[in-house]
Amino acid sequence: MHLAVEKLAARRGDDLIFVDISFYLTGGEALVLTGRNGSGKSTLLRVVAGFLRSEKGSVTFTDSGGRTDQRLSEVSHYLGHRNAMKNELTVAENLDFWRSFLDDGSQAPTASIEDAAEAVGLGGITHLPFGYLSAGQQRRFAFAKLLVANRPIWILDEPTAALDTNAGRLFSALIGEHQRKGGIVLAATHQSLGLSNVQELRMKGFAGAETEIWGA
């Protein structure tokens, strides 16, 4: 299983955010994106996840069986700035919904909802409406969403925002666990996540409007 990104460039409005980004990840590896605010970390992740069109370049995912026809978004979890959970529903209902919606039909076992809640350190409160929880607790449950459905690739956009150091360590451990199972992780972050087997990509940001990308 590997993920190859070649010479990716993306544009927002008239400005090129980045050009010529290439990386290659195999199972168990992680890519950490660093760089100052506005340097294009989130944009890169959204291009890779397929929300934004790339200006140039390609993203190819090859699974363990050698198939390359799957779109990357179908095999990925995406944890963005927003938690994708409904305030009106209880945590268990939220997780249950994503579990059945994100189910890929494979037979591999997934964590039960209570186990996933335990894994993020918040067992026993899944009956509460999501909106009652604090920002940090909400973030933890948003992360628990990644555990209830199997996806080989995790795309994480600042996963540790609004979290205390404890939870940060917890997330690092869960991400490490995912890598050990052969998963690929792409994360944009400011804090060090303390991961192993990591490539780092420093985003410089703002390639400028004039850069000629269509040339040879």
Place this chain on the structure above:
Amino acid sequence: MALFLRDLKLSVRAGGGALIGILFFLTVVAVVPFGVGPDLNLLSRIGPAIVWIGALLAALLGLDRLFQAERDDGSLDLLLMQETPLVITVIVKCLAHWTATSLPLVIASPLLGLFMNMNETAIGATMLTLLAGSPAITFIGAVGAAVAVALPRGGLLVSILVLPLTIPVLIFGVSATYAAVQEPAPFLPPFLILIALTLFFAVIGPASAALALRNTSD
């Protein structure tokens, strides 16, 4: 299926707006007799049209939140990512929205028919035409909601975009109802056209909404 149940739950929980739609419908229709005056014959003549217009406005009320609520909390990203064709996702969301907001309107319409001094045939016909025509309103509205999903004050824009497109539905809905009451006009042709409109929009509505959602994602 899970999405359908989730959307239903959301719309009956606090802030879901299913109840607001019915209350709005009741209010709009109940106010009309005060404006028109106590002329029972006039009321029963314009009754079906008023009930239809009230239902149309009430159905549009919650439509702008169809995708915007999903976008606000980031769920839309995850819905867009999945291999389930986006069209199916949109259809399921439309059906859930229709069940939660338009179906109660259909059920409440006989009560309002009594307010408007309509006879039994007219009440039955109104209910039947609303049942057949209201899904079309939801499907058209889904397109408007998808186009306006990224706009901060999209609600009004959705209504403005969608109302002109629902005019055919309104015309055939009301004319089928009148045809059931007034003798010479046949009921079936306008009613069949109404059903055809619903089926037509059930196909192109979700397809164009899915297209709009794909292109507005940021």
